[in-house]
Each structure stands twice: as C-alpha cells, then as structure tokens.
Amino acid sequence: xxxxxxxxxxxxxxxxxxxxxxxxxxxxxxxxxxxxxxxxxxxxxxxxxxxxxxxxxxxxxxxxxxxxxxxxxxxxxxxxxxxxxxxxxxxxxxxxxxxxxxxxxxxxxxxxxxxxxxxxxxxxxxxxxxxxxxxxxxxxxxxxxxxxxxxxxxxxxxxxxxxxxxxxxxxxxxxxxxxxxxxxxxxxxxxxxxxxxxxxxxxxxxxxxxxxxxxxxxxxxxxxxxxxxxxxxxxxxxxxxxxxxxxxxxxxxxxxxxxxxxxxxxxxxxxxxxxxxxxxxxxxxxxxxxxxxxxxxxxxxxxxxxxxxxxxxxxxxxxxxxxxxxxxxxxxxxxxxxxxxxxxxxxxxxxxxxxxxxxxxxxxxxxxxxxxxxxxxxxxxxxxxxxxxxxxxxxxxxxxxxxxxxxxxxxxxxxxxxxxxxxxxxxxxxxxxxxxxxxx
Numbered sequence: 001x002x003x004x005x006x007x008x009x010x011x012x013x014x015x016x017x018x019x020x021x022x023x024x025x026x027x028x029x030x031x032x033x034x035x036x037x038x039x040x041x042x043x044x045x046x047x048x049x050x051x052x053x054x055x056x057x058x059x060x061x062x063x064x065x066x067x068x069x070x071x072x073x074x075x076x077x078x079x080x081x082x083x084x085x086x087x088x089x090x091x092x093x094x095x096x097x098x099x100x101x102x103x104x105x106x107x108x109x110x111x112x113x114x115x116x117x118x119x120x121x122x123x124x125x126x127x128x129x130x131x132x133x134x135x136x137x138x139x140x141x142x143x144x145x146x147x148x149x150x151x152x153x154x155x156x157x158x159x160x161x162x163x164x165x166x167x168x169x170x171x172x173x174x175x176x177x178x179x180x181x182x183x184x185x186x187x188x189x190x191x192x193x194x195x196x197x198x199x200x201x202x203x204x205x206x207x208x209x210x211x212x213x214x215x216x217x218x219x220x221x222x223x224x225x226x227x228x229x230x231x232x233x234x235x236x237x238x239x240x241x242x243x244x245x246x247x248x249x250x251x252x253x254x255x256x257x258x259x260x261x262x263x264x265x266x267x268x269x270x271x272x273x274x275x276x277x278x279x280x281x282x283x284x285x286x287x288x289x290x291x292x293x294x295x296x297x298x299x300x301x302x303x304x305x306x307x308x309x310x311x312x313x314x315x316x317x318x319x320x321x322x323x324x325x326x327x328x329x330x331x332x333x334x335x336x337x338x339x340x341x342x343x344x345x346x347x348x349x350x351x352x353x354x355x356x357x358x359x360x361x362x363x364x365x366x367x368x369x370x371x372x373x374x375x376x377x378x379x380x381x382x383x384x385x386x387x388x389x390x391x392x393x394x395x396x397x398x399x400x401x402x403x404x405x406x407x408x409x410x411x412x413x414x415x416x417x418x419x420x421x422x423x424x425x426x427x428x429x430x431x432x433x434x435x436x437x438x439x440x
Contacts, residue, residue: 086154086155086156087133087136087154087155087156091136092132095108101378101379101381102381103139103140103143103144104136104139104140104143105139105143105346105347105369105373105378106139106372106373106376106378107376107378110372110373110376110378111135111136111139112132114135114177114372115131115132115135117176117177117180118131118135118169118172118173118176118177119131120176121168121171121172121175121176122134122135122168122169122172129157129161129165133155134165134168134169135169136155137155137157137162137165137166137169138165138166138168138169138170139169139369141162141166141349142170142347142349142362142365142366142369143346143347143348143349144348145348145349145351145352148162148163166362167358167361169365170361170362170364170365171361171365173365173368173369174361174364174365174368177368177369177372178364178368181368181371181372181375182247182248182249182251182367182368182371183249184249184250184273184278185207185249187280190207190279190294191285193207193208193243193244193294194206194207194285194294196243196244196245197243197244197332199244200244200245200335201244201331201332201335202328202331202332203297203328203329203331203332204287204419205285205287205294205295206294206295206296206297206332207243207279207294207295207296208241208242208243208244208249208250208296208297209241209242209296209297209298209332209333209335209336210239210240210241210265210270210296210297210298210302210308210336211239211240211298211299211333211336211337211340212237212238212239212240212261212264212398213237213238213240213340213343213344213395214229214231214235214236214237214238214257214393214395214396215235215236215237215238215253215350215359215363216233216234216235216351216352216353216354216393217234217235217236217257217353217354217355217356217359218234218353218354218355218356219234220234220356223256225258226256226257226258226259227256227257227258227356228257228258229257229258229396230396230397230399231393231394231395231396233257233393234257234353235256235257235393236253236254236255236256236257236356236359236360236363237253237255237256237257237259237264238251238252238253238363238367239251239252239253239255239261239264239265239268239270240336240339240340240367241270241296241336242335242336242339244335245374246335246336246338246339246342246374247339247370247371247374247375248339248367248370248371250269250270250273251364251367252264252268252269252270253359253360253363253364254359254360255267257396260301260398260399260401261298261299261301261302261398261401262301262302262303262401262403262404265302265303266404274293274296274305274307274308275305275307277293279293279294279295279296279307280293280294287415287419290415292306292412293306293307294307295307295308295309295412296308296309297309297310297329297332297333298310298333299311299333299398300313300398300400300401301398301399301400301401302401303401303402303403303404303405303406304402304405304406304409304410304413305406305409306406306408306409306412308409309329309409309412309413309416310329311325311326311329311330312325312326312413313400314326320421321418321420321421322417324417324420324421325413325416325417325420328420339370341385341388342370342380343366343367343370344388344391345380345384345385345387345388346366346369346370346373346380346384347366347369347370348384348387349362349366350362350363350366351387351388351391351393
C-alpha cells in the first residue's frame with residue numbers, strides 16, 4: 001500500500017508466519033534436548049573415567065613409595081640390600097588380594113599355579129632368579145607398563161635383566177600355556193560354542209566374532225610408511241577371533257598398521273581353516289532347514305563369505321529384514337570390541353610403543369594371559385578402562401570393502417535376515433535389554 005503501510009489483511013498473515021516460526025524453533029529445541037542430554041551423560045562418564053585413571057596412578061605411586069620404605073627397613077634390619085628382599089618379604093607375604101589384582105592381574109593362587117606350569121622353561125642354573133620372581137616381574141611390567149628402572153629397583157636387578165625376563169616369560173607362556181588356554185576348537189566343541197553365542201548374544205549358528213586392534217610400535221627403521229595406520233601413528237595389527245564368552249580361540253599378529261583387514265584375514269591361518277571346512281561340525285547341524293558351516297561375524301571391512309557374515313552397507317536402501325539383521329549382528333559382534341578393551345586395559349603394555357621386534361611375542365603372550373584371567377574368573381577392575389580412554393593412540397576406523405565378497409554367500413546372509421524377521425516379534429526388545437559382555 002502507499003506509504004509502506006500494511007493492509008488489515010496482511011497483519012494476520014504475519015502473525016501466522018511468526019507463529020509457525022516460533023513453533024519450528026520449539027520443535028528444534030525438543031529434538032536437540034535428547035542429544036544434549038546424551039552429550040552430558042557421555043561427558044560425565046568421561047570425567048568419571050578420568051578420575052578413576054588419576055586415582056589409579058596415585059595408588060600405584062603410593063605403592064612404589066611404600067615399597068621403597070620397606071626396602072630401607074629390610075636393609076637396616078637385616079644388614080642386606082633391601083632390593084633383593086622386597087619380593088620375598090613384602091610382595092609374597094604382605095600383599096593382599098587387591099594388591100595382587102592391581103599389580104599382577106591375577107589372584108595369588110592363580111599366580112602360583114601358572115608359575116608351576118611355566119617352571120620347566122624358567123629354571124636355569126645360570127640365574128639367581130627363581131620362576132616365581134621372574135613371572136612376577138614380567139606380569140608387573142606387562143600389566144602396568146612400569147618403567148624398567150623402577151621394576152629393576154623393586155626386584156633388585158638391572159634394567160636389562162627386566163627386559164630379558166619379560167621376553168623369557170612371554171616365550172614360556174606361548175610355549176606352555178597357549179596349547180592349554182588358546183587353541184582352535186575341536187569339532188565336538190563347535191556345537192557348544194554356537195549354543196553359548198546364541199544364548200548370550202541372540203545370534204544362532206555362530207561360533208565367534210573376528211576383528212582387529214592396533215598396537216602402537218616405535219617407528220621401524222625400514223618400511224616406515226607401511227606401519228602408519230589411518231590415525232597416522234605407527235602400529236602393528238592384532239587379528240583375533242573370540243567366542244561368546246570373550247575368550248580368544250584364534251589370533252595372529254605382526255601385520256603392519258597400514259594393511260587392510262581383508263588382506264590381513266587372507267594372509268592368516270583363520271582364512272585357510274574356515275575356507276577348507278574347519279568350521280563344519282560333525283555331524284553337521286541344520287539351521288533353518290539347511291546344512292552349512294558355522295559362521296563368524298565381522299564388520300564391513302571384511303569380505304562376505306559363506307562362513308563370514310558382515311552388515312549390509314548403510315549407504316544402500318535397506319529393507320526391514322536387512323536393518324534387523326544389521327542390528328542383531330552388531331549387537332553380537334560387540335563381544336569382540338569388549339574383549340579388545342579388556343585386553344588392553346588389563347595388559348597396559350599394549351598402550352605404549354615398543355620395539356616392533358618384540359611386539360608380536362608380547363601381544364601373543366598377553367592374549368594367552370587374558371584367557372587365563374577369564375577362565376579362572378579373575379576380577380576385572382573397570383577403573384583400568386580409564387587408562388585406555390586416556391590413551392593418545394585412538395583406534396582407526398576400518399574402510400568398507402566389497403573386493404573379496406563371495407556372491408554365493410549373499411544367500412546365507414539372506415537366510416539369517418529371514419530368520420530374524422520370522423522370529424518372535426519381541427526379539428528387538430529382548431536385544432535392547434540383553435546382557436552385556438558375560439565376562440564380569
């Protein structure tokens with residue numbers, strides 16, 4: 001209108017537009033509220049883990065100070081070097097159950113048991129260290145990543161002896177304990193593994209989950225770039241397969257950090273075993289009226305095989321059965337994510353770079369010792385996870401790949417999708433309320 005004045009019919013329109021604008025702002029605020037609440041919860045959890053981490057460090061320092069006082073006391077009373085008496089007079093006699101757990105990750109009874117098992121490899125005439133002292137020194141170093149000079153001071157040895165002792169114990173663990181605690185399942189054991197996986201994780205006809213974790217290493221002098229992972233730090237890759245209880249039954253390591261998951265799998269014994277029928281039970285078990293191999297679960301970085309299932313890619317337009325399949329697979333596969341977290345939290349030597357030449361032996365020994373702890377129900381302190389959360393070496397993401405997918409395996413994946421769709425309609429609610437990792 002002339003003079004820039006609004007007509008009477010335009011005012012209600014402006015009010016309507018203003019009302020709609022305010023309504024949109026209100027709705028936007030409502031959608032942000034759950035996200036903001038979730039962010040606050042995550043931040044509170046992070047602060048809690050940080051407090052636990054610093055409390056654990058203070059406790060460790062206090063323990064070392066107490067050990068030094070005991071050394072001085074023993075030295076003055078016995079007229080001897082207290083460093084040589086600390087293990088016998090303090091650790092063996094004075095440590096309580098929590099001290100054993102914090103420093104050796106094992107109850108004293110389990111510690112003495114594995115010392116007896118390792119004794120044939122650790123008894124030498126040319127050393128003054130008995131098997132118990134060697135195992136204690138090695139476990140303390142593996143569990144806490146204590147500096148060599150501090151460990152040497154406590155146990156009354158030279159720092160070089162600490163490194164040799166850790167290497168000797170790790171080799172003994174691999175030689176004597178691995179056949180007992182970490183081995184491929186026999187045919188008759190597969191059925192029980194599948195039953196456990198189905199019971200705990202709601203995924204039938206499955207005997208394990210496979211994934212990788214990256215272990216930091218000191219930059220090698222050759223092939224430097226090959227060891228850089230997606231997060232741009234030097235690493236060596238550990239591939240593991242775990243059962244429904246979070247225990248390793250196959251591992252391989254030594255691969256450079258820049259290597260893709262699919263290539264690692266193809267160069268591992270797990271690929272040969274599974275491809276050649278190693279996951280077939282005798283007699284063969286039926287699933288949905290069909291007879292085929294037991295399956296493993298992987299993420300989208302792995303090749304789809306008739307024995308290895310992975311999620312449908314999110315970039316595709318997924319159907320309801322496919323979405324439900326992805327949900328069930330990711331839920332079940334969380335067992336290996338939890339296992340890797342517990343492994344690195346329990347054996348914190350895996351959180352700091354070491355020489356690439358010693359890492360494979362150290363990693364393999366830690367995986368065996370992880371199984372020892374789990375099978376003997378050794379308590380796990382959730383405060384240890386704070387150290388993992390505070391690590392500067394964040395795990396890289398794995399890029400998706402279809403390069404090695406077996407087209408015939410799509411039929412197997414569709415069979416599982418149909419199974420979950422046709423199962424009780426409460427399956428999703430049961431999954432949401434399902435158990436966490438069964439190993440407490």
